[in-house]
Amino acid sequence: MNWFVYHVVSGQAFFTGVILLIIAALAAGDSRAVFKRMQFLAVFVGIVAIVVSSTPLSYPVGIAATAVTLAWILLRNRMPWRNWVQPAFVAVWVLAGLAEVPYHIMPSVNSAVGRSLGIIGDSVTAGIGEDETAETWPTLLAREHNLEIQDISHVGETAASALKRAMSQSLDASVVMIEIGGNDILGTTTSTQFERDLDALLTFLTSADRQIVMFELPLPPFFHEYGRAQRAMAAKHHVVLIPKRVFLSVISERQATLDTIHLSQSGHQRMADCVWSVVRSAFDAKTPQ
Numbered sequence: 300m301n302w303f304v305y306h307v308v309s310g311q312a313f314f315t316g317v318i319l320l321i322i323a324a325l326a327a328g329d330s331r332a333v334f335k336r337m338q339f340l341a342v343f344v345g346i347v348a349i350v351v352s353s354t355p356l357s358y359p360v361g362i363a364a365t366a367v368t369l370a371w372i373l374l375r376n377r378m379p380w381r382n383w384v385q386p387a388f389v390a391v392w393v394l395a396g397l398a399e400v401p402y403h404i405m406p407s408v409n410s411a412v413g414r415s416l417g418i419i420g421d422s423v424t425a426g427i428g429e430d431e432t433a434e435t436w437p438t439l440l441a442r443e444h445n446l447e448i449q450d451i452s453h454v455g456e457t458a459a460s461a462l463k464r465a466m467s468q469s470l471d472a473s474v475v476m477i478e479i480g481g482n483d484i485l486g487t488t489t490s491t492q493f494e495r496d497l498d499a500l501l502t503f504l505t506s507a508d509r510q511i512v513m514f515e516l517p518l519p520p521f522f523h524e525y526g527r528a529q530r531a532m533a534a535k536h537h538v539v540l541i542p543k544r545v546f547l548s549v550i551s552e553r554q555a556t557l558d559t560i561h562l563s564q565s566g567h568q569r570m571a572d573c574v575w576s577v578v579r580s581a582f583d584a585k586t587p588q
Contacts, residue, residue: 305551308517309544310403312352317396319345324389327375342372353518355526360395367391402530406539408474408510411581414445417472419461420452422561424478427454433564439571446582457482458496462503474581475504476574477513484516484525494528501536511536512577517543545573
């Protein structure tokens with residue numbers, strides 16, 4: 300994975316776009332031709348960067364940002380409108396950037412009872428059978444950190460099928476890690492259906508007293524509605540979200556994947572290390588002597 304794709308899919312392109320828009324606004328007062336060309340380029344690239352990043356802004360923030368941006372583009376050179384649209388434009392994008400920052404900070408998990416970790420995932424976690432001797436990242440976690448792993452991941456899993464599987468299993472882990480959603484996005488599941496399915500899955504899992512940790516989905520351009528649904532359900536059910544850049548950092552490494560998505564043995568090791576960095580705080584105090 301090259302740096303440009305990583306920058307876009309990780310959501311970091313959103314911050315690049317915000318910075319470019321603010322620079323364009325601050326340069327709006329200069330009438331020289333070179334600055335006007337730079338301003339146009341900054342606005343164009345900034346808007347494209349924000350859109351293709353598929354950052355799932357909340358509806359109020361998204362509507363406000365769109366409205367103020369259109370007003371600024373139309374009125375930035377007209378007095379007295381410029382006196383209020385320029386500061387409003389800068390303010391709304393600064394606030395949008397600040398609202399997005401928490402989703403890019405590594406979370407921590409509260410101390411858990413026992414050393415059990417449940418894992419719900421698709422073929423990224425379950426593996427695709429290319430190497431029968433390979434150890435998946437749940438197996439590596441169990442061996443390296445003495446965890447009791449309840450792995451019910453399955454090839455082709457979606458949010459809907461994960462619920463059926465979880466209901467058929469005796470999942471009693473104190474912490475549950477979810478790596479689900481890729482097949483929903485790549486398949487025929489609409490964003491509305493994905494939200495309903497994820498809501499049902501999280502409702503079932505949170506009915507017991509346990510902590511839920513979930514990988515945020517790296518989104519292709521224009522798939523922001525899936526991200527908005529995931530964030531909304533995570534907030535509703537008090538789920539800890541792992542920034543999308545974490546999973547991308549695993550698959551972006553050379554030799555980490557078999558086909559750019561499914562993990563090789565080195566990829567499973569990197570994934571195990573990344574997951575442990577998140578859940579370590581839940582189990583570290585209970586490391587057996």
